[in-house]
Amino acid sequence: MKEKVRKWLHRFFGVLTIVLIGLLAWEWVQSQPATNGIKKTANKVLTQKQGKYSKKERQAIKDAVAKQDQLNVPLNKQGFVAIPKLSILLPIYDNAYSKVALDKGANTAQKNTAVPVMGQGNYTLAAHNWDNGYTGFSALQEKLKQNAPYEDSNGQLGESDWLNGTTIYLANQNGIFKYKITGQKTVDQNDGAVLNPDDRIDGKAKLTIVTCLFPDTTKRIITNAKYVSFKNWNQANSDEVGYFDLKKQKTNILP
Template sequence: MNEKVRKFLHRFFGLLTIVLILVLAWQWIQSQPATSKVKQTTNKVLTQKQGKYSKKERQELKAAVAKQDQQGLNLSKQGYVAIPKLSILLPIYDNAYSKVALDKGANTVQKDGPVPVMGQGNYTLAAHNWDNGYTGFSALQQKLKQNEPYEDSNGKLGTSDWLNGTKIYLANQNGIYTYKVTGQTTVDQNDGSVLNPEDRIDGKAKLTIVTCLFPDTTKRIITNAKYSDFVSWDKAKSDELGYFDLQKQKTNVLP
């Protein structure tokens, strides 16, 4: 092997090694939802039970979902919200205007009116965006630490369709309610119009999820979803039941 060929191969393999290191480093960074600046989805997914749930197991799931677990804090629990694609599983309480309640999970948002009812009207929820892509409703923001596409550099508010079609499940003592995301919008923190209990999507009941935008915390990301189905605990499919199997699933209230 002559000297020119040797030097060429040395440089080639040296460059190839650097490229491989950079690629592996980038992949590792993207696998860390708390540090990745460009997030598509979290890597953790809700696990599924292998096999079917017995009648007894279904009743146990129902009881666990409906259990009042924060009575000492004077919080009433409605049930749970699950967004499997984003590994979101949070209990739902009835006081979004209480710091104590928001530290415990998601909360219904209506303040001066009847408490929202799953599967009816405009069911409104709020939870923290902890700016880490995982905790609370953080995963609903398309890109970490970037206002866009919800707000551009000139302050113009925008929308996002990155979650369109994503299923959101609500569960209470009656059963499991399914909604499908129709889009995300952005509003100012003081804009309460999205909480209108009379709002619908195509004449159907809707779900409205409110969470902060980061880094501009004066704005709110609004995730809209249309009601599509309800199933009782004794009729639900195993995968739907599995999302609320609290013996196997881990809530994302905290990391």
């Protein structure tokens, strides 16, 4: 009897060990954005500094956000964009039609018109989708390496509401502008109608973010967001200021 019990325990713990190894391996795969086709959000949100920012600290953050840092290219920095839920933090420049500029971060996307103004009209941005779920605007795609729900197997274009209500912040030397995502849609790569500077959402200013779809890179994911509010650097709460604290936060520009 003792021998039977010993053999049973040996088999039980052997099976348990295999199961545990399998579970750990699955969790590791799921934690890798570039290998997980169903992962919907980044692993880590932007960190926040505990406590309050002093007036002096706010001024330092404001100066860093507005600092012109690409004068040799040249590119004019407009500020930063942050989407905390997706761990997106990118500087904004002014030329979405330059490969050099897109490798530096996000860029305003209007063509043959004036550079847009945060909190006014249709503020359009573009950045790379690196097809890995975490750099550039990659995290805006609902599922990795799958056209759906943005395009079906018959080539019909679709929409997604998976980010509806998500907050996007834009920041420049004046302060922090808050937007809420209202939906995503898909357009052909040559469809410039989404860049119309006069577009609004419910009569309010809007934000339009353009990034490639993968694997069908001839299509673009359009993320629309409605303007909510503006606060200057002294009015903004510490969490909002903290998203742009470049001494603590890391940008997600390149893989």
